[in-house]
Amino acid sequence: MAIPRAAKTQRRTRIQEEKEERILEAALDVFSQNGFRGATIDQIAEAAGMSKPNLLYYFRTKEAIHRQLIDRVLSTWLEPLRAFDAEGNPESEIRSYIRRKLEMARDFPRESRLFANEVLQGAPHIEDELKGPLKALVDEKAEVIRAWARSGKITKCDPYHLIFSIWSTTQHYADFDVQVRAVLGQDYAGEGRFEDAARFLEQLFIDGLRARKA
Amino acid sequence: MAIPRAAKTQRRTRIQEEKEERILEAALDVFSQNGFRGATIDQIAEAAGMSKPNLLYYFRTKEAIHRQLIDRVLSTWLEPLRAFDAEGNPESEIRSYIRRKLEMARDFPRESRLFANEVLQGAPHIEDELKGPLKALVDEKAEVIRAWARSGKITKCDPYHLIFSIWSTTQHYADFDVQVRAVLGQDYAGEGRFEDAARFLEQLFIDGLRARKA
DNA sequence: CGATAATTTGACCGCTTGGTAAAACATTAC
C-alpha cells in the first residue's frame, strides 16, 4: 500500500525531487501571471506536463505549492539587500545594490511578479514574513544608511524611503514590463532598456544622495 | 416587454445612473483587490448591495464592468502627467508632479492597484491604451524634458526612465501599501509616511536632476 | 524473480463561477 503522500517519507526519491521541481517551476509561471486566486491547479498541472491528481500527489493543496514557492524565493530575493555592507563605500554599495536589483528584475521577472501580485492583493499569505524577517532586515540596513548620513558620507535622508525608492524603481522593470515595453516602443526589442535604466538610476541616486557642501 | 438591456435605451434613467455608479464603485473595490480573474461577479454584486442577475442587467458581462472602469479611471489617472508644462520651471514642474502623484497614491489607492493588477498580469485588457494614448502622451512629455536638458535647466538624463522612476516611486505607496506599512511598523498609524515620502522624493529628484557645473 | 512501496490515472464529488430565462414587480407616460 502506498504511503498517502510522498512528502511523508523520510528519504525523497529522485522522481520526487524532479517532479516537485517541475511543479514549482510551472507554478511560478502561473502564479506570477495570475496571482493566487487567478491561478488554477489545472493550469499548473498542464504547464508541468502532468495530470491534476498526479500533481496533487506531490502537493496536497494549491496553497501548499504557493507557500513553498514563496518560501523558496523570498530568501534569494532579499539577498542583495543583505549584501549591503556597512563597512563599504556608500556610493559603491548603493550603486551595486541598484545594479543587482536591476539584474534580478531582468533575470527573474517572474519571481518579482509573484511577490508583487501577493503584496498587491494584501499579502494574505506572507504578512508574517513582511512584518518579521523583512522588517528586521530593513531596520538593520536603515541604521547603516543613517550612520553613513551622520558621518557625512551621503546627504541626510530618510533611509526607509530610500530603500523603498530603490525597490520600486528597479522592480518596476519586471512588474510593469508590459507597460515599459509599450511606452518605449518596438525599437527596444532587446534588453538595452535595462542598461539605460541602470545608467539613469545610478545617476539619479548617486547624484541625489551625494553629500552637499552647502 | 422589457428591452433586453438598459444600456440599449437612448436616454438613461435616474435609476440607471445610480445603479451603474454603485456597481462601478463596488467593482473598483473588488477588482483592485483581486485582479480580473480573481474577482467574481457575486463579490461585486454583494458589495454593490444587489443580486447578481440585477447587476448583470446593467452590465452584460464581467468584462464590460472592467472595461468601463478602466476607461473611466485611465483618463483621470494620466491627468497629472498632462499637466506637465513645457513653459514652466522644470524644478517646480517636477516637484509638483511628484506631489500630485503621491497625493493620488494616498487618495486613490484602489485606482492605482486596479492598473497595477492589470499591467502586472500582462495588461490583456488595456494593451491598446498603453501602446496608443499612453505612449503618445509620454513621448510628448519626454520631448519636453529633453528640451529642458538641452537648454541646461536640468542635467542630461533619459526622460523615459525619469518618468518611469517617478511613476514607480509614487505608486509604490499605493500598490505596495501593505509592505510599506509592515516595514515602517505600527508607529506609522497615520498618513505621515506620505509626507515623509514627499520630502524624500522631492529631495532625491530635485538634487539628482539639478544641472551640474562640472 | 516476486513482493512491496511509489507513482500515475480516470472517474468522480460538491461547490463556485459566469451567465440566462422568464416571470413578477415597479415606474412612467398618456
Add this chain to the structure above:
DNA sequence: GTAATGTTTTACCAAGCGGTCAAATTATCG
C-alpha cells in the same frame, strides 16, 4: 387608470473549480 416600459427576483444551467478515491501501473529492493 392602464398600457408600455423599466427593474428586480427566483430558479436555473453548463462549465470550471479544488480536491478525493480506488484501482492500475511502474519502480525499487532483496
